[in-house]
Amino acid sequence: xxxxxxxxxxxxxxxxxxxxxxxxxxxxxxxxxxxxxxxxxxxxxxxxxxxxxxxxxxxxxxxxxxxxxxxxxxxxxxxxxxxxxxxxxxxxxxxxxxxxxxxxxxxxxxxxxxxxxxxxxxxx
Numbered sequence: 646x647x648x649x650x651x652x653x654x655x656x657x658x659x660x661x662x663x664x665x666x667x668x669x670x671x672x673x674x675x676x677x678x679x680x681x682x683x684x685x686x687x688x689x690x691x692x693x694x695x696x697x698x699x700x701x702x703x704x705x706x707x708x709x710x711x712x713x714x715x716x717x718x719x720x721x722x723x724x725x726x727x728x729x730x731x732x733x734x735x736x737x738x739x740x741x742x743x744x745x746x747x748x749x750x751x752x753x754x755x756x757x758x759x760x761x762x763x764x765x766x767x768x769x
Contacts, residue, residue: 652696670725677726728756
């Protein structure tokens with residue numbers, strides 16, 4: 646069963662337009678996840694996939710975990726520089742869970758204070 650972490654590349658914390666030479670915060674988060682993910686993710690069942698926009702522009706940075714027959718978790722208002730390891734830790738728990746239900750108290754601490762939505766799996 647394929648598990649995917651979608652990462653919004655266009656998210657940016659600043660309300661001002663970013664300089665062209667500076668990557669968006671979402672792109673920086675994606676780079677951190679890809680760097681750590683090569684060392685961390687041992688499974689072909691987990692993929693980090695960039696997306697153009699997750700439509701949470703008022704709450705950047707945003708990512709979503711999804712898999713067939715499991716709920717989708719949407720995390721927003723992520724601090725760019727602190728959450729990549731926590732997201733990969735959550736990804737491990739999500740991958741290891743048969744149902745995809747992760748109790749909030751089992752979320753990595755860095756993710757417990759961000760905005761979270763849990764969307765039921767299709768067909769439930």
